[in-house]
Amino acid sequence: MGFGRYVLHRLLLVVPTLFGVTLISFTLVYVLPGNPALVKAGSLATPEHVAAIERQMGLDRPVHVQYWRYLTGLLRADLGESSSTGRPVLEDFRQRVPATLELTLASLLVAAAIGIPLGVLSAVHRDTALDHASRLVGVGGVAMPSFWTGLLLLYVFFYLLGVAPPPLGRIAADVVPPTRLTGLYVIDGALTGHGTALLSALHHLMLPALTLGFAVMAPLTRMVRATMLEILESDYVKAAWAAGLPRRRVIYGDALRNALIPVITLLGVIFGFLMAGNVVVEMVFAWPGLGHYAVTSLVTKDAGPIQSFVLFVAVMYVLVNLSVDLLYGLADPRIRLR
Amino acid sequence: MSELLEVHDLTVHFATEDGLVEAVDNVSFSVRPGEILGVVGESGSGKSVTAHALLRLIRPPGRIVRGEIRFEGADLLALPEARMGAVRGARIALVFQSPRTALNPVLTVGRQIARLYELHQHVAPAEAWRRTIEMLTLVGIAEPERRARQYAHQLSGGMCQRVMIAMAIASSPRLLIADEPTTGLDVSIAAQILDLLRALGRRTGASIVLITHDLGVVAEACDRVAVMHAGQLVEIADVHTLFKRPLHPYTQALVRSIPRIDREVAMEPIPGAVPSLLAPAPGCRYADRCARVLEVCRRERPVLRAAGASHEVACHAVEVESGTAVR
Amino acid sequence: MPWRRLARNRLSFAALGAILVVTVAALLAPWLAPYDPDEPDAAVALASVSVRHPLGTDLYGRDQLSRLIHAGRVDLLVALSATAIALTLGATLGAAAGYRGGWVDHLVMRGVDAVMAFPAFILALAITAALGNSTANVVAAIALTHVPIYTRLIRGEMLKARETEYAEAARTVGNRPHQIVLYHLFPNCVPPLIVQATLAMGFAILTVAALSFIGLGIQPPQSEWGQMTAEGAGYVVSGEWWLVLFPGFAIMLTVLAFNLVGDTLRDLLDPRMRGVR
Numbered sequence: 012m013g014f015g016r017y018v019l020h021r022l023l024l025v026v027p028t029l030f031g032v033t034l035i036s037f038t039l040v041y042v043l044p045g046n047p048a049l050v051k052a053g054s055l056a057t058p059e060h061v062a063a064i065e066r067q068m069g070l071d072r073p074v075h076v077q078y079w080r081y082l083t084g085l086l087r088a089d090l091g092e093s094s095s096t097g098r099p100v101l102e103d104f105r106q107r108v109p110a111t112l113e114l115t116l117a118s119l120l121v122a123a124a125i126g127i128p129l130g131v132l133s134a135v136h137r138d139t140a141l142d143h144a145s146r147l148v149g150v151g152g153v154a155m156p157s158f159w160t161g162l163l164l165l166y167v168f169f170y171l172l173g174v175a176p177p178p179l180g181r182i183a184a185d186v187v188p189p190t191r192l193t194g195l196y197v198i199d200g201a202l203t204g205h206g207t208a209l210l211s212a213l214h215h216l217m218l219p220a221l222t223l224g225f226a227v228m229a230p231l232t233r234m235v236r237a238t239m240l241e242i243l244e245s246d247y248v249k250a251a252w253a254a255g256l257p258r259r260r261v262i263y264g265d266a267l268r269n270a271l272i273p274v275i276t277l278l279g280v281i282f283g284f285l286m287a288g289n290v291v292v293e294m295v296f297a298w299p300g301l302g303h304y305a306v307t308s309l310v311t312k313d314a315g316p317i318q319s320f321v322l323f324v325a326v327m328y329v330l331v332n333l334s335v336d337l338l339y340g341l342a343d344p345r346i347r348l349r
Numbered sequence: 350m351s352e353l354l355e356v357h358d359l360t361v362h363f364a365t366e367d368g369l370v371e372a373v374d375n376v377s378f379s380v381r382p383g384e385i386l387g388v389v390g391e392s393g394s395g396k397s398v399t400a401h402a403l404l405r406l407i408r409p410p411g412r413i414v415r416g417e418i419r420f421e422g423a424d425l426l427a428l429p430e431a432r433m434g435a436v437r438g439a440r441i442a443l444v445f446q447s448p449r450t451a452l453n454p455v456l457t458v459g460r461q462i463a464r465l466y467e468l469h470q471h472v473a474p475a476e477a478w479r480r481t482i483e484m485l486t487l488v489g490i491a492e493p494e495r496r497a498r499q500y501a502h503q504l505s506g507g508m509c510q511r512v513m514i515a516m517a518i519a520s521s522p523r524l525l526i527a528d529e530p531t532t533g534l535d536v537s538i539a540a541q542i543l544d545l546l547r548a549l550g551r552r553t554g555a556s557i558v559l560i561t562h563d564l565g566v567v568a569e570a571c572d573r574v575a576v577m578h579a580g581q582l583v584e585i586a587d588v589h590t591l592f593k594r595p596l597h598p599y600t601q602a603l604v605r606s607i608p609r610i611d612r613e614v615a616m617e618p619i620p621g622a623v624p625s626l627l628a629p630a631p632g633c634r635y636a637d638r639c640a641r642v643l644e645v646c647r648r649e650r651p652v653l654r655a656a657g658a659s660h661e662v663a664c665h666a667v668e669v670e671s672g673t674a675v676r
Numbered sequence: 677m678p679w680r681r682l683a684r685n686r687l688s689f690a691a692l693g694a695i696l697v698v699t700v701a702a703l704l705a706p707w708l709a710p711y712d713p714d715e716p717d718a719a720v721a722l723a724s725v726s727v728r729h730p731l732g733t734d735l736y737g738r739d740q741l742s743r744l745i746h747a748g749r750v751d752l753l754v755a756l757s758a759t760a761i762a763l764t765l766g767a768t769l770g771a772a773a774g775y776r777g778g779w780v781d782h783l784v785m786r787g788v789d790a791v792m793a794f795p796a797f798i799l800a801l802a803i804t805a806a807l808g809n810s811t812a813n814v815v816a817a818i819a820l821t822h823v824p825i826y827t828r829l830i831r832g833e834m835l836k837a838r839e840t841e842y843a844e845a846a847r848t849v850g851n852r853p854h855q856i857v858l859y860h861l862f863p864n865c866v867p868p869l870i871v872q873a874t875l876a877m878g879f880a881i882l883t884v885a886a887l888s889f890i891g892l893g894i895q896p897p898q899s900e901w902g903q904m905t906a907e908g909a910g911y912v913v914s915g916e917w918w919l920v921l922f923p924g925f926a927i928m929l930t931v932l933a934f935n936l937v938g939d940t941l942r943d944l945l946d947p948r949m950r951g952v953r
Contacts, residue, residue, distance in 0.1 A: 028789065028790075028793055031786075031789070031790040031793060032790070032793050032794075034790075035790060035793075035794070036802075039802050039803070039805070039806045040806070042806050042807070137409075150932060150935060150936065150939075151928070151932065153878075153931075153935065154878065154882075154927075154928045154929075154931040154932035154935055155924075155927075155928045156882055156885050156886060156889070156902065156905075156924060156927050156928070156931075157886075158886065158889045158902070158905060158906075158909070158924075159905060159920065159924030159925075159927065159928065162905065162908075162909055162912045162920045162924070163920070163921070163924070165912050165913065166912045166915075166917050166920070169913060170912065170913060170914070170915050170917075177913060178913070245450065246445050246446075246447060246450040246451040247450060247451050247452055247453045247454070249401075249406060249445070249451075250443070250445050250451040250452070250513075250516075251453065251461075252406060252437070253401075253404050253406055253437055253438065253442070253443040253445075254437065254438035254442070254443075254465055254516060254517075255434055255435070255436075255437040255438025255439050255465065255468060255469060255520075256434075256438070256464075256465075256468060257434055258430075265453055265456075268455065269453070269454070269455055272455070282795070283795030283796065283797070283798075284795075286795045286797070286798055287795055287796075287797030287798060287886070290797070290798075290801065290886075290890060291886050291889060291890060294889070294890050295909065305801075306890045306891070306892075309801070309805045309890075309891075309892060310891055312805075317802065317805055321794070321798060321799075321802045324794065324795060324798045325793055325794045325798075328793065328794065328795055329793055342455075343454075343455060344454070344455055344500045344502070345454055345455075345500070345502050348499075348500060348502075348503060
C-alpha cells in the first residue's frame with residue numbers, strides 16, 4: 012500500500028467515526044434529565060407556553076427526526092442555543108475557544124520545553140541523581156490531580172510570595188484587553204504593541220500553564236526517556252559514534268530526532284490529558300475558556316453548550332489522532348515508503 | 350616497530366544488577382599492516398566487546414578496567430575523548446554485525462556516508478555527495494545514484510552491508526574491524542561480501558580484523574587467527590598452523606567441530622556450555638569443559654606463550670607436555 | 677547491583693503498604709476517625725493543624741482528619757466498583773469478540789472505537805451529566821470509559837491464544853466454546869488483567885476526584901477527597917492551606933501507590949515489559 016492510499020484510507024475512516032460521535036453527543040442530551048423547553052421558558056411559564064416552546068424546538072417530534080434536525084443543523088454550523096446566556100452556542104464558543112487555545116498551547120510549550128530535555132538528559136545520564144529526579148517527576152506527575160497542583164502553586168506564588176496574580180481570569184481587571192486579532196491575548200498584545208496587556212496576560216497565564224503543563228509533562232518525559240534509552244542502545248547510534256561523529260551530535264542529532272518520532276503518537280493521549288486538564292484548571296483559575304463554560308452549563312443543566320462541548324472535544328480528538336497518524340507517516344520513511 | 354595495532358592486557362567489565370561480568374579478560378594480540386586477522390569464538394566469548402573496546406565504544410555499565418591499545422604510536426586508552434573522535438571512523442573503522450539495524454532508519458544511506466566525508470575530510474556537501482556515489486560504486490552497488498537516496502529498509506541485507514562497508518572505508522582507515530559482517534546473509538551474498546572486504550584490504554593496504562564464529566570464513570579469508578573463549582584469548586596463530594596443528598584443547602575442539610565432506614567422522618560438538626562470566630573463578634575458564642584439565646588450571650590463569658613461529662597459546666597442559674612449564 | 681533491585685522492591689512494598697493503610701482506614705473509618713466527620717464545632721472553625729485536630733478544621737469546625745478518613749471510603753469504593761464492573765464487562769466482551777470473531781467482533785470493536793473517540797475524562801463528565809449526579813452514576817460513567825481497556829486486552833490475548841496448541845487440544849477433546857474460553861484461554865489473560873486493573877484504579881480515583889472537584893461527582897454531605905479539595909479551594913488565597921493540602925495529598929499518595937504496584941506487577945507478571953522502566 013502506498014502512502015497516498017494510506018492517507019486516503021485513513022481519511023475515509025474518519026467519516027463513520029465522526030458520525031458515531033454525533034450520535035453519542037445527541038444521545039447524551041436526549042437522556043439528559045430536565046426539559047430544555049422548561050429551562051428556556053423560565054419557572055413562571057404556563058404549560059401552554061412550555062408546549063409552544065417544545066414545538067418550536069422540535070422536542071415533540073420522534074427521535075430520529077430530532078437527530079436529523081440536529082445533524083443538518085451541525086452542517087449549517089448551528090450548534091443550538093444556550094438557555095442561560097440566551098445566545099447561540101457558536102457565538103459563546105467563538106468567545107471562549109481562544110482562551111482555551113491560549114492555555115493549551117502555553118501548557119504544551121511548558122511541557123515540551125521542560126519534559127523533552129528532561130527525558131533526554133535522564134536517558135543519557137541513566138541512573139544518576141538527575142535520572143532519579145526525572146523519574147520521580149514522571150510517576151508523581153501522573154498521580155497528582157491537576158486541580159491540586161494548581162491550588163498548591165496558587166498558595167505558594169500568590170499567597171506566600173505574592174508574585175502571581177489572583178486566580179481571576181486571563182488579564183487584570185484594570186487592563187484593557189488587546190484588540191482582537193487571534194483572540195490569544197499574548198499574541199494580540201505582542202502584535203498590537205500593547206505592552207501592558209501583553210505583560211498582564213503573560214502574568215495571568217503563568218500559573219495555569221505551569222499547572223496544566225506539569226500534568227502533561229509526566230507522560231512526555233517518561234516516553235522520551237524510554238525511547239531515548241532504547242535508541243541509545245541501538246546499533247545505528249553506536250555505528251554513528253564508531254564512525255567518528257561526536258557523541259553529542261549523535262545524541263542530539265541522530266538519537267533525539269528518531270526518539271521524537273514515537274513521541275508524535277503520544278500527542279493524541281496528550282490532547283486527551285489537556286482537554287480533561289483544561290476543564291479542571293480553568294475552574295481553579297476562573298479561566299474563561301471552554302472548560303469553564305462547559306462546567307457552568309453542566310451545573311445549570313444547559314443542554315446546548317454541553318452537547319456542543321462534548322462534540323467539539325470529540326471532533327478535535329478525532330482530528331488530532333488523524334493528524335498524528337499522518338504526521339507519523341511523514342516523519343518515518345519506514346511508513347511513508349513502504 | 351612493525352605492528353599496526355598492539356593490544357596488551359585489555360580487560361573490560363560490566364556492572365550488572367547481578368554482579369560484575371568480566372567480559373574481556375587480559376586479552377593481548379597485535380595486528381600487522383595489511384593482514385587480515387580473524388577472531389573466532391562462540392557467541393558470548395567477548396569478540397564484539399573487544400572490537401568495541403578498541404574504539405573505546407564501551408558505555409556504562411561497561412568499563413575498560415585496564416590495558417593498553419597502541420595504534421600508530423599512541424595509546425588509545427590514554428587519548429582524550431576529543432582526539433579519539435579523529436581516530437574513530439577515520440583511522441579505525443567498524444563494520445557492524447547487523448547492517449540493517451546499524452543504519453539510521455530515517456536518514457538516506459547516501460546522507461549517512463556523505464556526512465562522514467564532510468566530517469573527516471572537510472569537503473563541501475556537493476563534493477561529499479560525489480564521493481559517496483563513487484564509493485557506492487566501488488563497493489559494488491548498482492544504480493548508486495538511486496540507491497543513495499533510499500533508506501535502509503528499502504535495501505536488501507547484502508546491499509545494506511555494502512553500504513556499511515562503504516561507510517567504514519569512506520575515510521580510508523588503516524584498520525577495519527568487521528564484526529560478523531556476514532551474519533544473516535545468504536551464503537552466496539556472504540561470499541561476495543568477504544571477497545569485497547579482501548579486495549578492499551589489498552587495494553588500500555588496510556589491515557582487517559574479522560570477527561566471526563564461523564571457522565569456514567576464517568579459513569577462506571584470514572592470514573592469522575585469534576581464538577577467544579569466555580573473554581580470554583586462548584590461542585593465536587597463522588591460519589595454516591591453526592587448522593593443521595591446533596594446540597589449545599578448545600581450538601582442537603573447534604576444529605573438530607567443523608563439518609567436512611572429505612571426512613567420514615561426524616562432527617563433534619564441544620562439551621559443556623560457555624561458562625558464566627559473572628564473577629568467574631580464577632584460572633582458565635575452559636577448565637570445566639576441558640578433557641586435559643590439570644589442578645593448576647583452576648588456580649592460575651594461563652598466559653599466552655610462544656609455541657613455535659607465529660604461534661602462541663595459553664594453556665597449562667600444553668606447557669606441561671612440551672616441557673616449557675616453569676612450575 | 678542487587679541492592680538496586682532491593683531498593684525497587686522496597687518502593688513497591690512501601691506502595692503496597694500505602695494501599696493497605698488507606699484500605700484499612702477506609703474499612704475501619706467509624707472506629708479510626710477521632711471525631712464525627714459531620715459534627716460542626718464553631719469554636720474551632722478554620723483552625724490550623726494542631727494536636728487536637730492534626731489536619732485542622734474547616735469553616736464549620738469539622739475535623740479534617742475524620743473527614744479525610746471517611747472520604748477515602750467513597751474514593752476507594754467508587755474506584756473499586758467501577759474497575760470491577762469495567763473488568764467484568766470488558767473481559768466478557770473482549771472474550772466474545774476475540775473467540776467468536778465475525779460480526780460479534782465487528783460490533784464490539786466499533787462500540788469500543790466509539791467510546792475511545794472521546795477523551796476518557798470528558799466522556800465520564802458527559803455521562804455523569806446525562807445520568808445525573810449520584811455515586812452510582814459516577815461509578816457507571818467511569819466503568820463505561822474503562823471498558824475498552826479490558827476489551828482490547830482480552831481480545832488481543834484471545835486472538836493469540838485461540839491459535840495455540842492447547843486450545844486446539846481442548847477443542848479436540850470436545851470442550852464447549854464457553855468452557856474453552858473460561859478454563860483454557862482465560863487463565864492466560866489473568867496476569868495482564870491484574871496489571872491493567874491496578875493501573876486503572878489510580879486513574880479511576882483521579883477521575884472521581886476531578887468530577888467531584890468540579891461539582892459533578894459525589895455530592896455533599898457525603899465527602900470525597902476531590903470534593904473536600906474543592907471546598908477548601910476558596911481558602912487557599914487567604915492562606916488556609918490545610919484544607920487543600922491533605923485531601924490532595926491523599927489522592928496523590930493513593931494513585932501513586934496503585935501506579936507503582938501496577939508497574940511492579942507488570943515487571944513481575946509480564947517479562948516482555950521488563951527492562952523498560
